[in-house]
Amino acid sequence: xxxxxxxxxxxxxxxxKKKQPPLAWxxxxxxxxxxxxxxxxxxxxxxxxxxLFAQFFISGLQLGFVYAxxxxxxxxxxxxxxxxxxAHGDVFMVGAFVSYFAVARFRLHQWPLAVFPEISPGxxxxxxxxxVILLSMVICSALAITIxxxxxxxxxxxxxxxxxxTAIGVSFFLEYFGAxxxxxxPRFIPxxxxxxxxxxxxxxxxxxxxxxxxxxxxxxxxxxILVIIIVASILVQIFLQFLVKRTKIGIAMRxxxxxxxxARLMGINVDSVISFTFAIGAAFAxxxxxxxxxxYSSIWTQLGILPGLKAFVAAVxxxxxxxxxxxxGALIMGQAEAMTxxxxxxxxxxAVAFTILIIVLLIRPTGIFGEPEKEKV
Amino acid sequence: xxxxxxxxxxxxxxxILAYLYGLLKVLAHPNRWVKIIGVVVAFGVIQLALTNxxxxxxxxxxxxxxxxxxxxxxxxxxxxxxxxxxxxxxxxGQWGFYGIGAYTAADITYRWVNGDARGLxxxxxxxxxxxxxxxxxxxxLKRFRGVPVLSSFTLYLIGAILAGIxxxxxxxxxxxxxxxxxxxxxxxxxxxxxLALQIVFFLAVVFAGIFAAxxxxxxxxxxxxxxxxxxxxxxxxxxxVVNVLMINSDTIxxxxxxxxxxxxxxxxxxxxxxxxxxxxxxxxxxxxxxxxSSTGRAIISVREDEVAAKAMGIDVAGSKxxxxxxxxxxxxxxxxxxxxxxxxxxxxxxxFLQSFNPLIIIVFGGLGSMTGxxxxxxxxxxxxxxxxxxxxxxxxxxAPTWRFVLYPITLLLLMLIRPQGLLGNIEWxxxxxxxxxxxxxxxxDQPEVAASKA
Numbered sequence: 001x002x003x004x005x006x007x008x009x010x011x012x013x014x015x016x017k018k019k020q021p022p023l024a025w026x027x028x029x030x031x032x033x034x035x036x037x038x039x040x041x042x043x044x045x046x047x048x049x050x051x052l053f054a055q056f057f058i059s060g061l062q063l064g065f066v067y068a069x070x071x072x073x074x075x076x077x078x079x080x081x082x083x084x085x086x087a088h089g090d091v092f093m094v095g096a097f098v099s100y101f102a103v104a105r106f107r108l109h110q111w112p113l114a115v116f117p118e119i120s121p122g123x124x125x126x127x128x129x130x131x132v133i134l135l136s137m138v139i140c141s142a143l144a145i146t147i148x149x150x151x152x153x154x155x156x157x158x159x160x161x162x163x164x165x166t167a168i169g170v171s172f173f174l175e176y177f178g179a180x181x182x183x184x185x186p187r188f189i190p191x192x193x194x195x196x197x198x199x200x201x202x203x204x205x206x207x208x209x210x211x212x213x214x215x216x217x218x219x220x221x222x223x224x225i226l227v228i229i230i231v232a233s234i235l236v237q238i239f240l241q242f243l244v245k246r247t248k249i250g251i252a253m254r255x256x257x258x259x260x261x262x263a264r265l266m267g268i269n270v271d272s273v274i275s276f277t278f279a280i281g282a283a284f285a286x287x288x289x290x291x292x293x294x295x296y297s298s299i300w301t302q303l304g305i306l307p308g309l310k311a312f313v314a315a316v317x318x319x320x321x322x323x324x325x326x327x328x329g330a331l332i333m334g335q336a337e338a339m340t341x342x343x344x345x346x347x348x349x350x351a352v353a354f355t356i357l358i359i360v361l362l363i364r365p366t367g368i369f370g371e372p373e374k375e376k377v
Numbered sequence: 378x379x380x381x382x383x384x385x386x387x388x389x390x391x392x393i394l395a396y397l398y399g400l401l402k403v404l405a406h407p408n409r410w411v412k413i414i415g416v417v418v419a420f421g422v423i424q425l426a427l428t429n430x431x432x433x434x435x436x437x438x439x440x441x442x443x444x445x446x447x448x449x450x451x452x453x454x455x456x457x458x459x460x461x462x463x464x465x466x467x468x469x470g471q472w473g474f475y476g477i478g479a480y481t482a483a484d485i486t487y488r489w490v491n492g493d494a495r496g497l498x499x500x501x502x503x504x505x506x507x508x509x510x511x512x513x514x515x516x517x518l519k520r521f522r523g524v525p526v527l528s529s530f531t532l533y534l535i536g537a538i539l540a541g542i543x544x545x546x547x548x549x550x551x552x553x554x555x556x557x558x559x560x561x562x563x564x565x566x567x568x569x570x571x572l573a574l575q576i577v578f579f580l581a582v583v584f585a586g587i588f589a590a591x592x593x594x595x596x597x598x599x600x601x602x603x604x605x606x607x608x609x610x611x612x613x614x615x616x617x618v619v620n621v622l623m624i625n626s627d628t629i630x631x632x633x634x635x636x637x638x639x640x641x642x643x644x645x646x647x648x649x650x651x652x653x654x655x656x657x658x659x660x661x662x663x664x665x666x667x668x669x670s671s672t673g674r675a676i677i678s679v680r681e682d683e684v685a686a687k688a689m690g691i692d693v694a695g696s697k698x699x700x701x702x703x704x705x706x707x708x709x710x711x712x713x714x715x716x717x718x719x720x721x722x723x724x725x726x727x728x729f730l731q732s733f734n735p736l737i738i739i740v741f742g743g744l745g746s747m748t749g750x751x752x753x754x755x756x757x758x759x760x761x762x763x764x765x766x767x768x769x770x771x772x773x774x775x776a777p778t779w780r781f782v783l784y785p786i787t788l789l790l791l792m793l794i795r796p797q798g799l800l801g802n803i804e805w806x807x808x809x810x811x812x813x814x815x816x817x818x819x820x821x822d823q824p825e826v827a828a829s830k831a
Contacts, residue, residue: 023518027527084606154793161467162796165740168733169785169792175730176781186778305729309613316607347625354614361603361611362527 031363041343054220056342057335062226062295064334065233069288070311071318071326072240073281079257079321080277082160083152086167089308090174091144091282095136095289096299097184100191102132109194129194133290140286141279148278153271171305178301191297199223225295232291233327236284240323243280253277257321306350310337313357319370328368332356386759389440393447393755396422397805401748404662404807420654427650441650442718443758448653449715451754452660454738455747456707459664461736462744463673464700465680467605470596470612471708472732473619474589478709479716479727480623480635482585483644486717487634489577490569490645494555495548497577497584503544504587510536511594530599537595578647582656582713589709590702597701601694616732623724640723648718656714660707665747665808667703676700680745737788743798748805753798 046053070092077085102108109128112119151170155163179186199209201219215221244250252273255263264270292307293299314333318325333353340352360367396419403415423444426435436444457471481500488496514536518529560566567573600611626635635641667673678686679696687693716722738757742749761780768776791799804810 021523021525022521023524023528023532025528026531027525027529030527030531082606084610151789155796158792158796161740161744162792164467165737166789166792168736169788172730172733172781173785173789176778176785179778180782181775302730306617309610309617312610313614316610345625345629347621347629351618351621354611354618357614358600358611361607362599365603365607 031359034359042339045343051218051220052342056338058220058222058226059341060335060338061331062229062334063337064331065229066288066292066295067307067311067314067333068233068327068330069236069284069291070307071315071330072236072323073278073285074308074312075315075318075320075323075326076253076277076281078315080253080274081152081156081163083163083167084312085278085281086164086308087147087170087174088281088285089304089306089311090171090178091140091147091304092285092289092292092308093178093299093301093304094143094174095140095286096191096293096303097178097289097301098136098139098286099132099194099290099293100189100299102135103194104192108132108135125195132194133287136286136290137283138286140282140289144278144282144285145275148275153274175301175305184301186301188298188300191293191299193294193297195224197223197225225291229291229295232287236287237323237327240280240284244323249273249276310350310353313353317357317360317367319367322367322369325367325369386762386764390756390759393759394752397751397755401806401808405809416658420651423654424650439762443762444650445648445653445718446715447755447758448657449711449718450735450738450758451657451751452711452714453708454735454742454750454754455660455664456704456711457735458704458739458742458744458747458750459667459676459700459707460704462739462746462750463668463680464676464697465605466601466697466701467609468612468701468704469609469732469736470593470615471704471735472727473612473616474593474705474708475712475715475735476616476619476623476724476727477592478585478589478712479722480626480641480712481588481709482581482713483641483716483722484632484635485581485584486574486578486645486647487641487643489559489581490565490574491634492556492559492561492566492569493552494559494568495552497580498551498555499544499548500584500588501544501580502547503541504584504591506540506544507537507591508587510540511591526599526602530595533595533598537591574645574647578645578652578717582652582710582717585713586706586709589712590706593705594698594702597698597705601697601701613729613732616727617729620724620727620729623727635722638724640721640725642721644716644720644722646717646720648714653714653718656710660710661747661751661808664703664707668747669810672696672699677745739798741788741791741799743800743802746798746800746802746804747808748803749798749800752800 042053070088073088073091074085077083077088109125109132111131112124112127113121116124147170151166152163155166178184199215199221200206200223201209201215201221203216203219209215209221242250244253252263252268253276255266255268256270256273260270263273289304292303310333311330314329315326316329317332318327318329333356336352336356337349340346340349344352364370400415400419403419404412406412406415423436427441427444428434453471453475456474457468460466460468460471485496485500488494511533514529514532518524518532555568558566558568560569568577596615600608600615603611622630623635624638626632627637668677675686675691675696676699678689678691679693679700683693686696734757738753739750741757742751742753761784764783765776765780768779772779795801
């Protein structure tokens with residue numbers, strides 16, 4: 001945008017730097033100031049108490065990797081059908097509950113030891129936990145496919161708001177149906193873990209924390225849950241990258257998200273691709289739900305709302321439709337939340353998450369990894 | 378027994394809808410006196426039904442509660458319909474502005490009856506000075522072309538903050554003068570007489586609305602530049618942020634009387650049927666006149682096609698902002714009316730799940746239909762509460778949950794069967810779009826016009 005000044009003489013246009021719009025420095029200065037304040041808070045705390053900072057960083061990592069698993073489903077579904085699938089967070093909740101019932105009611109995690117008593121207990125726990133997780137993933141996929149077929153598919157050609165309202169309706173239905181006494185009950189339920197938590201502390205090397213023993217001052221603690229979440233999340237990322245970039249169904253997904261009618265003309269069954277996308281996103285949400293429940297050990301039927309929203313925010317942050325973007329956005333989100341909880345105040349964590357979203361969208365409207373949208377003329 | 382309740386609530390819904398129909402028909406009458414008498418009669422009918430005559434009351438206290446709630450909901454939902462139904466901006470932030478209005482107005486009157494005039498003074502001066510600051514900064518910014526949104530936002534924010542600080546100083550300075558006149562809560566002074574309280578209530582509602590509108594201006598300015606879905610998520614975030622601030626209003630924010638998550642108690646119950654009716658009618662009339670003006674047509678044209686609207690010389694960004702601010706103003710007024718009828722505010726009322734209520738109402742009633750929104754607000758409140766009563770006898774303590782299991786199913790069925798809403802584009806009486814007659818083409822030859830213009 002060039003300023004038009006009437007008084008200036010006609011001069012030969014010299015190619016020079018693009019002129020800044022008037023008063024642009026005010027907005028830039030505001031954000032630079034904001035950034036400086038945040039940086040000063042973080043750096044001063046890092047210098048004052050480096051171990052505390054590292055501890056917050058680790059809890060941020062844990063949150064971020066969980067968000068990453070949920071954000072994948074949002075970003076893929078939005079990429080293909082352009083729908084904010086509000087029910088995704090509730091699928092995440094269902095995943096946590098399925099694993100709770102499998103573990104606490106049916107003791108499914110102990111089946112290897114019950115069937116093959118001679119295998120080592122460690123291997124038994126690993127196989128049992130994997131079974132629980134797989135069961136949650138499968139049930140979440142089935143649920144997501146059902147939701148997609150019953151609620152979203154009939155509305156594919158309807159205005160977008162209809163699908164969005166339906167998504168909100170499905171989300172409400174899952175939350176309140178789950179809150180009925182004969183389903184999940186409306187209470188907070190203490191979650192029984194399929195495996196024991198083992199924690200370590202880092203101070204002059206890594207040491208195991210024995211039960212009933214406090215770690216020494218100035219040590220950074222972490223648990224096997226953190227390691228499992230990080231490993232699972234990274235594996236999911238690699239798997240999805242492979243799936244989307246290298247396999248036939250991945251090509252079909254990308255084609256459908258780019259241009260549905262053309263993809264249909266090329267012989268792609270778009271409906272089944274969409275169902276597959278929902279299923280795979282829900283499977284990872286189920287995985288995330290189990291790991292979230294294991295990490296935070298308390299579940300209830302509205303568990304999925306805020307993590308779901310924040311994961312969507314993370315997906316938008318990274319550039320919606322982009323899988324690495326969702327990953328990076330989720331990590332940023334987790335750090336922002338952990339640092340807010342540490343240095344500002346715990347209740348402000350939700351506020352900061354959305355403030356970051358607004359700021360990032362203002363500076364870069366397509367998100368960090370997003371491609372600029374094609375302008376309709 | 379349950380059947381009786383259900384039939385009763387259905388009769389009530391039909392009665393209310395017939396009442397609204399008659400009210401809107403009367404308002405459409407060309408004669409001014411018929412209009413005024415009609416509105417007064419409409420007000421009187423319900424007032425009569427609400428008064429206890431010889432131990433008999435047509436509408437019970439429970440019903441009157443529903444009625445006031447429906448009036449507040451009508452205002453909020455109409456505001457959202459202006460933003461989303463008429464202007465096409467998918468907003469989930471309406472509930473946040475509703476909460477801002479409720480808490481602002483409640484704080485003013487709560488402090489007032491407890492012998493503290495600072496609430497009214499600070500909020501009053503704050504909104505007035507803040508509004509002046511925003512207007513003058515806006516005028517000053519018009520001198521430049523192509524100012525980035527972030528810069529103008531920063532300037533507006535600085536202006537608003539300075540106005541707020543100034544208002545706090547003025548409020549603290551003027552408060553000692555008024556305090557003796559207010560008296561204490563046990564020994565109310567002259568300014569706490571019933572009449573004075575009514576005036577304070579009116580001011581509180583108006584200031585709460587203006588405050589919500591100013592917040593929405595500051596928030597909407599940068600956020601409206603985002604795309605539609607991003608705008609929805611950002612406004613949803615706004616609702617959540619407002620809710621978080623409410624929960625921590627006594628620790629993070631310096632408002633101990635709001636009592637944070639425990640809920641604000643002791644708000645004077647000043648909303649009478651007169652005020653609820655008055656503010657609802659004001660909102661309906663303002664909105665109808667806005668929609669049918671050229672500004673309103675500009676707002677609608679932005680929904681239809683932004684590029685075409687811009688090509689016709691419509692200020693797209695300005696229209697969006699105007700719709701957003703006016704819609705939030707209505708939400709603030711609705712919240713203020715709600716707060717003074719219920720007498721108790723808890724952050725749970727303004728939570729995430731409830732924030733979808735106005736959206737669902739306008740979708741039920743039909744996007745872009747004022748009649749649909751009004752009818753759906755009344756029908757929704759009466760239906761849900763009627764359903765609750767029926768379910769309570771069947772399900773016991775699980776009834777509230779069952780209600781929220783059945784109502785998403787209704788929503789899904791509605792979306793599948795009739796996605797344009799129950800009333801679609803039908804408007805009743807007063808709200809009907811006036812027939813725009815084709816303007817007579819001047820009997821002048823085209824070249825002459827061109828020549829005279831040149």
